[in-house]
Amino acid sequence: MKTTILLVLLGACYILTSASLVEAQPQFSGQPPYQPLNQATPPGVAGQWAGALGRADMIYYQPVLIKLPGGGKVTVTHHLTGQKHEMKAPAQAGFLVGPLYRFRISNIPEFPGVELYPSIELIDRLHPPAGLKQKYPVPIEITEADIAAAMNDLLVTKVIYLEQPDLAIPRAQQASIHEERIPQSKNLITEADLRGRPVVILRLGGRIPSPVELLGNPLNPPAPIEINR
Amino acid sequence: MKYYFLALGTLVVVCVGCAVDGQQVIDKGEYHAPPAAMMQRPGPMVGLPYPAIMPPMAPAPVPVIPRTSQIRFVGPEGMMVGWQVGQGFAENQKMAPGRHNFLQGATYRLKATSIPGREGLVLYPTLQVYPAHPTTDAYLTHNSVPLQITDEDLDQIETNNFVTKVIYLPEPKFQELAIAGVETLVSTRLNPGVDPVSEADRRGTIMAVLRIGNMDLEMPGRNGNINTVSYIQADGALGQYVEPMPIGLAGTSSGVPASSMVMGGPSYPGGAPYNPVSGVGGVPAWGMPQTATPIGLVGPPHLPYGGPAGLKRHIIRNNTRVDMGRPVDQFTAVVRHEPGIRMPHPVRHMEYTEKHPVYGPNDLSEPAWNVGPGGYGPPPGMPQR
Numbered sequence: 001m002k003t004t005i006l007l008v009l010l011g012a013c014y015i016l017t018s019a020s021l022v023e024a025q026p027q028f029s030g031q032p033p034y035q036p037l038n039q040a041t042p043p044g045v046a047g048q049w050a051g052a053l054g055r056a057d058m059i060y061y062q063p064v065l066i067k068l069p070g071g072g073k074v075t076v077t078h079h080l081t082g083q084k085h086e087m088k089a090p091a092q093a094g095f096l097v098g099p100l101y102r103f104r105i106s107n108i109p110e111f112p113g114v115e116l117y118p119s120i121e122l123i124d125r126l127h128p129p130a131g132l133k134q135k136y137p138v139p140i141e142i143t144e145a146d147i148a149a150a151m152n153d154l155l156v157t158k159v160i161y162l163e164q165p166d167l168a169i170p171r172a173q174q175a176s177i178h179e180e181r182i183p184q185s186k187n188l189i190t191e192a193d194l195r196g197r198p199v200v201i202l203r204l205g206g207r208i209p210s211p212v213e214l215l216g217n218p219l220n221p222p223a224p225i226e227i228n229r
Numbered sequence: 230m231k232y233y234f235l236a237l238g239t240l241v242v243v244c245v246g247c248a249v250d251g252q253q254v255i256d257k258g259e260y261h262a263p264p265a266a267m268m269q270r271p272g273p274m275v276g277l278p279y280p281a282i283m284p285p286m287a288p289a290p291v292p293v294i295p296r297t298s299q300i301r302f303v304g305p306e307g308m309m310v311g312w313q314v315g316q317g318f319a320e321n322q323k324m325a326p327g328r329h330n331f332l333q334g335a336t337y338r339l340k341a342t343s344i345p346g347r348e349g350l351v352l353y354p355t356l357q358v359y360p361a362h363p364t365t366d367a368y369l370t371h372n373s374v375p376l377q378i379t380d381e382d383l384d385q386i387e388t389n390n391f392v393t394k395v396i397y398l399p400e401p402k403f404q405e406l407a408i409a410g411v412e413t414l415v416s417t418r419l420n421p422g423v424d425p426v427s428e429a430d431r432r433g434t435i436m437a438v439l440r441i442g443n444m445d446l447e448m449p450g451r452n453g454n455i456n457t458v459s460y461i462q463a464d465g466a467l468g469q470y471v472e473p474m475p476i477g478l479a480g481t482s483s484g485v486p487a488s489s490m491v492m493g494g495p496s497y498p499g500g501a502p503y504n505p506v507s508g509v510g511g512v513p514a515w516g517m518p519q520t521a522t523p524i525g526l527v528g529p530p531h532l533p534y535g536g537p538a539g540l541k542r543h544i545i546r547n548n549t550r551v552d553m554g555r556p557v558d559q560f561t562a563v564v565r566h567e568p569g570i571r572m573p574h575p576v577r578h579m580e581y582t583e584k585h586p587v588y589g590p591n592d593l594s595e596p597a598w599n600v601g602p603g604g605y606g607p608p609p610g611m612p613q614r
Contacts, residue, residue, distance in 0.1 A: 034260040034573050039409075040401050042366035119371065153301075153375045155368045155409040166586070167596045184404030205371025207299045210330050 039157045039188040039201075044100040046189070046201055047121035051098035055124055061094025061226035062125040063137035064200065069144045072108035076101075079224050087227075092137055094226030097122040101225065110144055114151065118142065118204040124197060126162065134228065138199055139177055150206045160200040161192040168196075260571050297330035298358050298436060299373040307345045308378070312473035313338035314462045318447070319473070321465035328373050334360040335475035338446075347383055354441040355476070364434045365398050368409060374437050375411065385417050386443050392417055394439040395429040403432075411436065 037046050050056060066074050067090040074091035077084050087093070095101055099121070106115040120140065128136045138160060146156045158179075163169075169178060182191050192198040302310050302325040310327070311320035318340045323329055331337060341352040356376075361369050374396050382392050393416040401409065412433070414425045429435050463469035586594060 036572075038401075040364050040367065042363050043370060117371075149408050150372075153372055153411060155372050157367070157409070166584075169599055170593060170595065184401040184409055203367055203371050205368065205373075207369075207371055207373045208328070210299075 033190075033193070035187055035190040035193060037189050039159070039184075043119055043203060044121060046123050047098045047100055050123040056096065056098040057125065058096065060125060061096060062122055062199075063092055063094050063134050063226075064120065064122075065090055065092045065137040065139045066103075066105075067139060067141045068105055068108055069142070069147070070109040073106050075104040075106065076225050076227070077103075079222065085227055092134070092228065094228075095120065095122055096223045097125050099223040101223075105142065108147065111147055111151075114147065115208065116147065116150055116204060116206065117209060118202060120203075121201050122199065123201060124162075124199045126199065140200060140202055141177055141179075142202075142204060143176070143179075146204055150204045153206060156202075156204040157188060158202040158204075159188050159192040159198050160202065161196040161198045163196040167194075259568070260573060296333050296361065298333050298361070298369050299328055299330050300356065300358070300437060301328040301373040301375050302326060303375050303377040305345050305378060305380070305383075307343065308341055309343040309465070311340040311342065311465070313340070313476060314471050314474050317462040319463035319465070319469070319471040322463075322470055322473075323465070329473075331356070331358045331473060332475065333358050333369075334478060336477040337473045338476050341378070344378075344383065346380075347387075350383070350387070351445065351447075352378075352386065352441055353444065353446045354439050357438040357440075359435050359437060362434045364401075365436055368398055368411070369436065372411075375413075376437065376439060377413075378439075378441070381417070382415070382441065386441055389443060390417065392441045393425050394441075395425045395435055396437045396439075397429040397433040397435045399433040 037049065068074070072089045073086050074089050074093075075084050075086045076093060089105070100119055101121070102117055102119045104115055104117050108114060122138075126133070126136060126138060140158075140160060146158075149156050160177075180191075182188055189198055189201075302308070302323060304325050306325055308325040309321045310323045310325065310329075311318050312322060313319075318338075320340060320342065335358055337356045337358070339352075339354050339356055341354065344350050344352070376394070376396065378394075382394070385392050395414040396411055397414065398409065399412055414429045414432075416425045419425055419428065426435065426438060463471040588594060
């Protein structure tokens with residue numbers, strides 16, 4: 001009898017111990033995979049991590065297509081000389097994965113006189129068939145609502161992801177890409193990761209560089225940009 | 230028999246105690262990454278631009294704009310803003326609405342004049358521009374910080390009240406809006422006794438603090454019978470523009486250093502340096518001849534001048550009773566994060582099942598995250614939206 005009670009209690013101890021150990025490593029039950037980065041992470045860190053994780057290819061320029069409402073102009077600067085190159089929107093240029101790039105948008109018909117300086121950082125790249133990378137760029141769409149929000153002291157952060165085929169909306173893509181609004185309380189990168197593969201982080205605000213800053217070329221990108229002339 | 234059950238009970242307590250260490254009683258399955266500042270730097274005094282566990286495969290992130298905060302003077306429209314430069318003021322430097330870049334981690338004295346509807350009112354507010362924090366870095370590099378003096382503020386000031394306005398970025402986890410924006414706390418709208426700076430610090434991360442009273446800093450004769458003459462160094466109305474000069478530090482009272490490295494530096498001529506570090510910021514390095522004596526006095530020169538050193542012994546007896554304790558040869562600091570840092574464990578085993586949906590003609594299927602229950606995917610175990 002004593003032996004039976006002892007075995008039962010020892011069994012209970014073992015179950016308690018093993019149950020707790022299982023809980024120490026929770027599985028993906030009811031919550032998304034853990035993501036240490038989020039939209040509040042300082043600009044450049046996500047790109048830096050992507051580079052450190054081996055996603056950066058220093059010779060592959062990922063084409064990015066920048067669309068503005070009603071046209072407008074996109075200006076990028078040379079990373080060494082500071083020479084400015086102005087392109088008509090939608091403008092396409094190649095960027096490296098990792099560095100934080102900043103460019104200027106201006107001459108937007110709906111917002112005369114407004115110049116904004118959004119930043120993008122690529123945290124991944126696409127893998128199109130050979131020779132077709134210029135045909136399938138990563139589209140970045142800056143809408144009127146985004147510009148209006150930026151001018152009202154708001155910080156617009158967008159994570160552009162490549163949708164997962166199994167989880168994609170089964171509808172043809174419209175003129176504007178599918179966009180969802182996620183509350184600040186949620187992790188934007190996690191939400192994008194649930195829907196596909198995050199590729200680009202876009203940030204847009206209303207800060208305008210001072211004339212001194214513009215003279216000193218502080219907006220020069222830390223790495224080259226590929227431009228197709 | 231009772232000793233048997235006593236031993237058995239002890240065994241149960243020990244086993245359960247080993248399994249339940251206080252953290253796992255209620256396991257929510259949450260992970261807690263180190264604070265954002267630690268994610269950028271691997272440790273105190275080590276300023277690597279990337280996590281120490283990862284090699285630098287990509288260029289280090291560089292600040293795209295120098296460490297300044299762009300303050301935007303929203304209103305009242307037409308108000309002229311100047312700032313203190315040395316002992317005088319540079320007046321009419323900006324007209325609201327206007328903006329200017331102020332160096333972070335500094336306090337400035339502003340001068341507000343030509344306030345519409347308040348003829349003759351001149352204000353001398355102080356503006357504390359806080360250092361950028363990892364949580365505000367993205368906002369400050371892309372946005373300006375709006376600063377508005379309202380009619381209510383001006384009424385309060387004219388009735389001898391002191392107004393403190395704190396502009397802060399709310400904590401994202403409490404935000405249900407999709408786009409990040411700033412909020413302003415005004416001391417006059419808080420309950421008596423509530424410190425707006427502490428309250429804003431609790432709700433988010435402070436970016437700037439504006440304090441306004443009705444004290445006239447250029448009143449003639451404020452130093453007894455001597456009539457001081459205001460010394461204006463620049464006037465924007467004449468096309469003279471001068472960068473503002475800080476009158477003090479800002480943001481250090483919160484306990485967060487302005488930089489990742491704690492640096493020493495001089496204070497003022499003849500004064501003791503702050504955070505003295507030998508050889509840094511004007512603090513003499515060890516071994517220099519001017520600190521040759523143990524009590525800080527300069528040692529005697531070689532006499533006669535120009536001759537060979539003849540002094541063989543120089544004795545100073547210090548009879549001061551000193552009780553400073555014994556030198557510490559071992560120091561232990563116990564640091565604890567609440568909640569503790571917890572990251573997913575490395576994967577040991579993975580099973581991968583790929584499901585291919587099969588559809589008939591004219592079938593249309595929506596993903597579960599778009600239409601809710603009834604749609605397909607994500608796979609079991611993943612969150613269903």
